[in-house]
Amino acid sequence: xxxxxxxxxxxxxxxxxxxxxxxxxxxxxxxxFPWYQQFPGKGPALLIAIRxxxxxxxxxxxxxxxxxxxxxFSLHIMDSQPGDSATYFCAALGGAQKLVxxxxxxxxxxx
Amino acid sequence: DSGVTQxxxxxxxxxxxxxxxxxxxxSGDLSVYWYQQSLDQGLQFxxxxxxxxxxxxxxxxxxxxxxxxPDLHSELNLSSLELGDSALYFCASSNQPNYxxxxxxxxxxxxx
Numbered sequence: 001x002x003x004x005x006x007x008x009x010x011x012x013x014x015x016x017x018x019x020x021x022x023x024x025x026x027x028x029x030x031x032x033f034p035w036y037q038q039f040p041g042k043g044p045a046l047l048i049a050i051r052x053x054x055x056x057x058x059x060x061x062x063x064x065x066x067x068x069x070x071x072x073f074s075l076h077i078m079d080s081q082p083g084d085s086a087t088y089f090c091a092a093l094g095g096a097q098k099l100v101x102x103x104x105x106x107x108x109x110x111x
Numbered sequence: 112d113s114g115v116t117q118x119x120x121x122x123x124x125x126x127x128x129x130x131x132x133x134x135x136x137x138s139g140d141l142s143v144y145w146y147q148q149s150l151d152q153g154l155q156f157x158x159x160x161x162x163x164x165x166x167x168x169x170x171x172x173x174x175x176x177x178x179x180x181p182d183l184h185s186e187l188n189l190s191s192l193e194l195g196d197s198a199l200y201f202c203a204s205s206n207q208p209n210y211x212x213x214x215x216x217x218x219x220x221x222x223x
Binding site (some may be wrong): 026032034036041042043044045046078089091093098100101102103104 | 113115144153154159167169196201203210211212213214215216217
């Protein structure tokens with residue numbers, strides 16, 4: 001119940017395209033859903049986050065879509081750029097107050 | 112710079128040895144979390160401290176222990192090291208419940 005399942009494991013997108021990463025969860029106690037971006041040799045950095053009272057949140061080229069009934073959320077990266085190439089982790093946080101992470105998606109943007 | 116400082120950045124040690132990883136949280140953050148990241152396991156939660164007290168434990172091995180000191184810095188102690196303990200160890204901190212954490216740059220541990 002504490003798991004967050006993330007897909008795909010890796011993703012290759014052409015420059016200017018849309019990158020989409022999906023996550024699903026089981027625990028309905030989760031009430032905070034952040035996405036982290038990690039570059040090689042660096043720690044994960046908070047990218048964007050959403051709470052279940054909204055269905056979508058947009059920050060620049062990054063959008064989270066949230067489907068509470070399906071217990072799914074996704075990250076969309078519009079106009080993907082080579083600098084977006086990184087590993088992306090979805091996560092969920094709830095009453096236990098510890099972040100549970102998905103397995104990560106290695107995103108490569110081809111120029 | 113995230114404000115969370117981890118030392119050392121790299122550590123190479125032999126099997127059976129003991130090491131200590133150090134973390135200074137972001138100023139004002141009372142909670143410290145330790146995570147292990149290996150290639151095939153993603154980010155695995157180890158342990159959480161809040162203002163000096165242990166708050167939550169994940170899949171932390173008995174050979175591993177941690178503590179948070181009065182100045183809020185934290186140390187993760189890994190003993191009787193095995194090859195499989197080679198990983199990136201991240202510390203994160205937060206100042207509010209149910210908000211995202213700020214991660215440090217990690218300590219890369221290599222056990223040979």
